[in-house]
Amino acid sequence: MLTLYQKIACIIGFSAIFLVVSSNILVNYEQTIQAKPGKDKPGKGQGKDNPGKGQGKNKNDNARDNQPKVEPKVEPKVEPNKIQVETDIYNGFAFDTDGNNVSKSFNFAAAGDFGCTSNTRKTVENMKKNDPELVLPLGDLSYQKSANCWFDMMSPLKNKIFITLGYHDVNDGQAKLDQFVKSFELDKPYYSFDYGKVHFLVMASESPFVNGSDQYNFVKQDLEETTNKKDVNWIIVTSYKPFYSSPSKHTGEKELRSVYHPLFEKHGVDLVLHAHNHNYQRTYPISFNLNDGSEPIVKHNFTTDYNNHTGGTIFAIVGTGGESFYPLDGT
Template sequence: MLKNTCFLLLGLALYTQGIKAQDNKPFIAPPYLQIGYQPAPGSMELLWHSADSSAAWDVELKTAGTTSWKKAARPEATRVAVANIGTHFVYRTLVAGLPAGNDFDYRVLKNKKVVFTATGKAPKEKDQSFRFVAFGDIGAGTPSAKALALRAYEAKPDLVVVPGDIVYERGLISEYRTNFWPVYNADAANTEGAPLMRSIPFVAAMGNHDGDTRDLNSYPDALAYYAFWDQPLNGLQAAEGSAVVPFIKATPENKKAFETAAGKAYPVMSNFSFNYGNIHWTFIDSDTYVDWTDSALLKWVANDLQSAKDATWKIVVFHHPGFSSSRDHFEQQQMRLLSPILEAGQVDVVLNGHVHNYQRSFPMHFAPEKKGTLLVGGKDNKTIRGRVVPGKWTLDHNFDGHTQTKPQGIIYLVTGAGGQELYNEDQQEDTDSWQKFTYKFISSIHSFTVADVNGGKLTFRQISEEGKELDTFTITK
């Protein structure tokens, strides 16, 4: 009798696992939420990846206070058929009519059968408090990256902000499948990751590991950023070979396959802006191939910030920090050239990655000396390595973020300790190695940023992968 019971339980377990495996088969990447090409408090985009193009897909919604499911817009498919990766499709649909800031249930049906269910959170409106988390250099697939994903999930944010280096090493489709989706859109919250993206949107800036690989003959599945993210298309319109967009190296076949997969996102989605809650967000491609002396690009940033007159807060996000005390990447100061424009646009905080640690500056003003010095190297002596930009800074030493909470100048945060190998651990205690603009430098542990937005009060906390608070400060208006 005991033996038969054991066989019965074993059979039941295998049957249950079989159902779970079968239910997961429809997706290469399970459904995830995005703010969309045209963000609005009452709508979002839902995306998923599947190898199946013949199925009839549907999405249904149920908002708070309702009992019936309502069908969303018909999903559209974008074909991804680049070399070295099996042909698959990125499905996307508009999820609209959402009560701002409230939870909603959704389910995905394949051939009228429910294959996925989750609860999402609609974007917040201007008068609603919210929480966002930020961490860069995340898609490394390391134990620390996975631990931080779980910590971020436990923080219960409404939005996740990634200041570049979304996935390592080359921004490939194959790397998303191993280092990104399983960690940030996992089926369960545990030491392997968390089900973040199916419930809340991530927004991401282009990092060097996302955009530097432009040789599609050697890496045909590179630049996956443009195929997998639905973010605003209101950036500067620019052509390949311009000051904004480098040329892609590809055969006609590889180029066409990439352009089909990227659709209308390439190349305009490199820079974009949107409003979430009472914050105006500006996301910028800061890579070394971008010429930040270009007047058209500088004008786009200035006009974007000037247009956000109704926002309580302005936050700018890009990958390469202009102000960092780290020895690594110290020469890549090209983004200092934007300081006068950011200050004129009344930016409050700048979020960066690239340097794999945490740094907070004093509130500061910076006046660059002309355009600095362009650094060129590489085997061909043509590869741009960065730009050294000297200048004069004015620091607000009175601001402490506790008793004095009205900063005079911009606060620059480097939050690049999101999972990749840490930089310059020895500098944490070596305060003599810090630049004068650096207030806090934590490089011995991986961490992420948690920010609570409540009207004219904005509170930041830096949390380690072990859950310890490493830094905190508040800004008020």
């Protein structure tokens, strides 16, 4: 296992990462539901590091002064599906911004690689039990030609969901992609929104993302504008494909990290959430290594009390939504 990663406890249950966001700390509550013996158990979560953003961003401010606002801001090019698939449009799943009073703190749940299994149902039940204000599915939501089953399972959490699109959501046919886009009222597959004093940026790693692309220009402008907001204390990004990974089925995406990690570092991104690998991993706070992008620089090797330290971005893989776990092959 790469030395930049904290040792990960594996191997027995399915869970989502639960985070409580307040004015001066981000604390992880890791909830685990037992699965069959022999499966991986995700390791525990983490807190937050003070990114030292622009002047006026005080993490002792109240975290919920603002009404949440959604600013969907580029549609993936997908070949039309040649097979007719019966899909339903699910009304009421798009986040309801009306009447949501943001108080001093809030919690959100995040996980990816859901599928439609008994473990998926357990994950959803676990999320519901913890009553998060926001739910962030991190991609690969459905592995079938239709997402009907996933929508049915997630229905207890509707009106709280901001989706990230993964490989199977985009590349398994236009019918399913349209189902997600229409049900969540997306103009583009990447977008951003504010909730309280937290800015969320949702990326689309299955859409063009290189320097100069529409997505890159959107991300760059969004972060530049956010850096100048005095009422934003935290910046959290979601991207289905991981920038970094310990040895597992999928490696870290070299091009994604070389394009975006320096940009995230420049604008003080605190946390980046991924899926794709069906396990749980997280880094220490790290910065991009210009000499060797695959070996980022560890800024701090602590595992708690993130709000009292500055510098570095934390990257976490939370592919624990319900599909079978992938092994971590490193030592």
